[in-house]
Amino acid sequence: MNGIKFLFAAYIATWAIHGGYLLHLVRGFKRLRGELKEVGKAKQQ
C-alpha cells in the first residue's frame, strides 16, 4: 500500500490549519493593540 501521498496530505493539512489559526491570532493581536493605542490617544486629546 503506497500511502505516502496520504501521509503528506495529512501532515500538510495539519500544519496549514495550525499556521492559518496562528496567523489569525497574530492579526487579532495587531488590530486590538492598534485600537487600544488609538483609544488612549483620543483620551489624551
Place this chain on the structure above:
Amino acid sequence: MKRAFSILSFVTAVLLVYGLYQALIAAPTERTMGDVQRIFYYHVPSAWTAFCLFFTNLFASIAYLIWKNAKADALAVASAEVGIVFCTIVLITGPIWARPVWGIWWTWDIRLTTTLVLWLIYVAYLMLRRFSDTAQTPVLAAVLAIFGALDVPLVYFSIWFFRTQHPQPVMGKGGSLAPAMLHAFLINLLAFTCFGIMVCWSRYRLEMLRREVEAAHAMESLVGAETSAKASLPLSRSVR
C-alpha cells in the same frame, strides 16, 4: 508570565520538530498499513489535545457559573475555539487515513459520528458567543458547554462499548505498540499537549485584550456622551 510563555514556546518548538522527526523518520514502518499508519502520530495527539481543551472549557464554564469570574469566561471561550481547531484536524486526518486503509473517506461509524457531533456542538457554542450579545450569553454558553462536554467521554468510550470500524486503543485494554512507535507517539503526544496549551494561552490573552478594548470604547463613548450633554446644557437653557 512573558518569560514562562517564551520558555513554553521554545520547548514546544523543539518537541514538535523532534516529534516530526520521530514520526516520519525514526519510527518503523507498520507492516500492513505501511507509511499511512504514521498519520496516527498526529491524529491521536490532536484528539487528545482537543479533549483536554474541551475539559478545560467545561471546568472554566462551571467556574464561571459559580463565581461569575470574567477570567474563567475568557478561558472557556479560548479553550473551546482552540479545541475546535484540534478537533478539525482529527476530522480531516482521520478520513485521509481511512481512504487508503478502509477504501472510503467516511462511514457513519459511532466513533466518527460522535466526533462530528462533538465538533458541531462546539461550533454552535462559538456561534452563540459571536452572534448573541446579551448579558445572559456567557451563562447560556456555559450551560451549553456543560452539555457539550458530555459527548467527550461518549466519543472516547464508544469503541469499547459498541462494535465499530475504528481501530481499538493501542494503549491499555490489550493494545500494544512497538517500543520505537510508542516513543514517537509519546513525544508527539507531549508536543501537541504543549502546543495546545501555548495556543490556548495566546487565545486567552487575545480574549482579555479584546475585552479591554471593548471596555475602553465603552468608557470613551460614555465620556463623549457626558461631554456633549454638558455642552448642550447652556444651549437648552437659552432656548427656554
